[in-house]
Structures are given as structure tokens and as C-alpha cells.
Amino acid sequence: MPTRVLIADDHAIVRSGLTLLINSQPDMEVVGAAMDGKEAVDLSLELQPDIVLMDLSMPPGENGLTATKKLKEAAPEINVLILTMHDDEEYLFRVLHAGASGYILKNAKDMELIRAIQTVSQGAAYLYPSATKMLIQEFLNRVQKGEQLEDYHILTQREQEVLSLIAQGYTNKEIAEKLVLSVKTIESHKANIMEKLHLKTRPELVRYALKKGLLDFV
Incomplete structure (x- = not known):
């Protein structure tokens, strides 16, 4: 066939x-x-x-x-x-x-x-x-930085939701409204995400989310 x-x-x-x-x-x-x-x-x-x-x-x-x-x-x-x-x-x-x-x-x-x-x-x-070279280089970069290869999965489901919304440009207030949570809770989730993924700035977070396929293709 x-x-x-x-x-x-x-x-x-x-x-x-x-x-x-x-x-x-x-x-x-x-x-x-x-x-x-x-x-x-x-x-x-x-x-x-x-x-x-x-x-x-x-x-x-x-x-x-x-x-x-x-x-x-x-x-x-x-x-x-x-x-x-x-x-x-x-x-x-x-x-x-x-x-x-x-x-x-x-x-x-x-x-x-x-x-x-x-x-x-x-x-x-x-x-x-x-x-193939890109994937190998990405793997080596992450190993050199001490990142876990499956680091995304150490986030809770709620943290994954918050990460995706932050990366899409929503403010803490807008995310709180979408998820029916307090702004303080969203800020706490954001801090936990940054700590777990070893990220310091919003651009780093957006780049991470992009590589993980958490943003819609434009």
C-alpha cells in the first residue's frame, strides 16, 4: 500500500x-x-x-x-x-x-x-x-544552566495556567478576574513560578513560555 x-x-x-x-x-x-x-x-x-x-x-x-x-x-x-x-x-x-x-x-x-x-x-x-543542532544546543544550554529538563512539570496546574496568561500579556488583575482569584494570590503564584524556573524578568518568562509552546502562533 x-x-x-x-x-x-x-x-x-x-x-x-x-x-x-x-x-x-x-x-x-x-x-x-x-x-x-x-x-x-x-x-x-x-x-x-x-x-x-x-x-x-x-x-x-x-x-x-x-x-x-x-x-x-x-x-x-x-x-x-x-x-x-x-x-x-x-x-x-x-x-x-x-x-x-x-x-x-x-x-x-x-x-x-x-x-x-x-x-x-x-x-x-x-x-x-x-x-537537530538547535535541539542539541538547547539541551546543552539548559544543562549548563543547571535547569531540569522537565522543569515545566514541577509547576502546579494553577501555576501553569498563570504562566500562560502572564506570557500572553495579561496583568495580574486581569488574570485574577479570569481565574476568579485575588490579585495577591496571583502575585504569589508568579513569585513561585519565577523561583521554580530560575527566571528573573518578564521577558525571560515570555521566552520560556514561547519555547514550551504556551503561546498561540501568530
């Missing part, structure tokens, strides 16, 4: 080119194409492809990161391979947190994309070489 692929990209010419490339492989076939994230999720649930080749940015429709989260929640057995122009650490961490099985750049060679699809179809993860 060939690997069934669904393509999601907002550019028709890109969808056509990818379709020709993938269909030229004897063990692959394109079963559908979508022009934004919402259509990608809807078609995936209908067609049940093995892999969704998902563009990260598809304006003005729903973006690929949001679609990946929704798709993995609804159909975790469908693998997602992100295809993007963004060679950036922050995008990489968001993509992995969303549940994607791979991340490849749009300027990759044709056969590299084919290898990525094959790798993901076999149940393994695929990252382009510089992305």
Missing part, C-alpha cells in the same frame, strides 16, 4: 508541484489538497491520509500550527510533517510541542523531502540537520 499524503499549502502552484513530485514516487500518492489549516483538518478527518504535509503559514486562513494541534487531538494516528520557510528555533519548538512528527524547510531538495515523508511514514521523527 502506498503512503497516502495530504498537502496543505495556500499557494496553488506549490500544491501542484508537490503533487507531481510525490505522485512520481512508486510508494506514495497524494489523496487530497487543502489551502488552509481548517480545510486540512476537515479533509484529513474525511480522507484519513497517513501523512499531512502542512505549510506553517497559510494566510488569511487558519495556520498550520493551530491545524496540527487540532488534527493531533482529533486523529493522533495521522502524522504531520511541517513544510516551512522558517529556519528558526522558536518555530521549531512550537511545531514539536503541537505534535508534528517532522519539520523540513521549503528550500530542501526534492529527495530530502521524499526521505522526510518516508521517515515519518515509518513512525520516526524527521528534522533537517540544522534543527
Whole structure:
């Protein structure tokens, strides 16, 4: 049985080119194409492809990161391979947190994309070489700083909620109203978060939340 692929990209010419490339492989076939994230999720649930080749940015429709989260929640057995122009650490961490099985750049060679699809179809993860280096460097940086690799999980559920809202720009008063708590309690949670994560400033907190995928993709 060939690997069934669904393509999601907002550019028709890109969808056509990818379709020709993938269909030229004897063990692959394109079963559908979508022009934004919402259509990608809807078609995936209908067609049940093995892999969704998902563009990260598809304006003005729903973006690929949001679609990946929704798709993995609804159909975790469908693998997602992100295809993007963004060679950036922050995008990489968001993509992995969303549940994607791979991340490849749009300027990759044709056969590299084919290898990525094959790798993901076999149940393994695929990252382009510089992305692997990013992950290794991040790991080393955190070890050097004495951080726990699973430090986010030492936060209580309430602290995780507060962290996410702080990072999204809400004030202590607004967070207190949202969670039906006192401002003093929110300040206490914030202090505990900073201490547990070894953070000192709000920008550090926002960067941490971004890497953990706690902020919506924009």
C-alpha cells in the first residue's frame, strides 16, 4: 500500500508541484489538497491520509500550527510533517510541542523531502540537520544552566495556567478576574513560578513560555 499524503499549502502552484513530485514516487500518492489549516483538518478527518504535509503559514486562513494541534487531538494516528520557510528555533519548538512528527524547510531538495515523508511514514521523527543542532544546543544550554529538563512539570496546574496568561500579556488583575482569584494570590503564584524556573524578568518568562509552546502562533 502506498503512503497516502495530504498537502496543505495556500499557494496553488506549490500544491501542484508537490503533487507531481510525490505522485512520481512508486510508494506514495497524494489523496487530497487543502489551502488552509481548517480545510486540512476537515479533509484529513474525511480522507484519513497517513501523512499531512502542512505549510506553517497559510494566510488569511487558519495556520498550520493551530491545524496540527487540532488534527493531533482529533486523529493522533495521522502524522504531520511541517513544510516551512522558517529556519528558526522558536518555530521549531512550537511545531514539536503541537505534535508534528517532522519539520523540513521549503528550500530542501526534492529527495530530502521524499526521505522526510518516508521517515515519518515509518513512525520516526524527521528534522533537517540544522534543527537537530538547535535541539542539541538547547539541551546543552539548559544543562549548563543547571535547569531540569522537565522543569515545566514541577509547576502546579494553577501555576501553569498563570504562566500562560502572564506570557500572553495579561496583568495580574486581569488574570485574577479570569481565574476568579485575588490579585495577591496571583502575585504569589508568579513569585513561585519565577523561583521554580530560575527566571528573573518578564521577558525571560515570555521566552520560556514561547519555547514550551504556551503561546498561540501568530
